[in-house]
Amino acid sequence: xxxxxxxxxxxxxxxxxxxxxxxxxxxxxxxxxxxxxxxxxxxxxxxxxxxxxxxxxxxxxxxxxxxxxxxxxxxxxxxxxxxxxxxxxxxxxxxxxxxxxxxxxxxxxxxxxxxxxxxxxxxxxxxxxxxxxxxxxxxxxxxxxxxxxxxxxxxxxxxxxxxxxxxxxxxxxxxxxxxxxxxxxxxx
Numbered sequence: 001x002x003x004x005x006x007x008x009x010x011x012x013x014x015x016x017x018x019x020x021x022x023x024x025x026x027x028x029x030x031x032x033x034x035x036x037x038x039x040x041x042x043x044x045x046x047x048x049x050x051x052x053x054x055x056x057x058x059x060x061x062x063x064x065x066x067x068x069x070x071x072x073x074x075x076x077x078x079x080x081x082x083x084x085x086x087x088x089x090x091x092x093x094x095x096x097x098x099x100x101x102x103x104x105x106x107x108x109x110x111x112x113x114x115x116x117x118x119x120x121x122x123x124x125x126x127x128x129x130x131x132x133x134x135x136x137x138x139x140x141x142x143x144x145x146x147x148x149x150x151x152x153x154x155x156x157x158x159x160x161x162x163x164x165x166x167x168x169x170x171x172x173x174x175x176x177x178x179x180x181x182x183x184x185x186x187x188x
């Protein structure tokens with residue numbers, strides 16, 4: 001991987017817009033480029049990760065609805081409703097991936113509950129708690145961590161996540177069509 005230009009984007013944090021340069025990297029062997037998003041950004045979302053995560057967490061974990069949560073965080077309620085809907089649609093996939101990450105990090109198998117969105121938040125917290133024991137992860141915060149682990153696609157329409165390699169371990173491998181042909185094993 002080597003540097004390959006980049007682009008400017010806007011990130012809204014606490015009601016203020018900030019301009020940010022997002023560098024791109026290019027793989028020399030396949031010529032594919034990748035945006036290197038910081039942990040406080042999500043793909044195709046204006047607001048920062050913590051604002052989005054706080055609204056989702058309040059709506060799913062708390063007794064209130066989208067409107068009060070959006071108002072508390074200074075977000076238009078239609079936007080917040082879209083975040084919550086996208087999270088609920090992706091909840092089963094996110095729950096499975098983060099539950100696998102908990103086990104990979106040495107935790108226990110976590111039993112699912114009826115509300116998949118609440119379970120997804122539960123296993124995200126459990127994975128973050130396990131990762132916080134490793135150097136550097138705790139500083140990201142829960143939703144910065146989930147942003148990194150999902151490749152910035154926590155609530156994106158595209159559900160294919162990139163590999164995250166730590167040492168010799170690969171976390172959250174993407175589902176590929178050829179994986180079905182070789183019995184679900186990863187690789188050729």
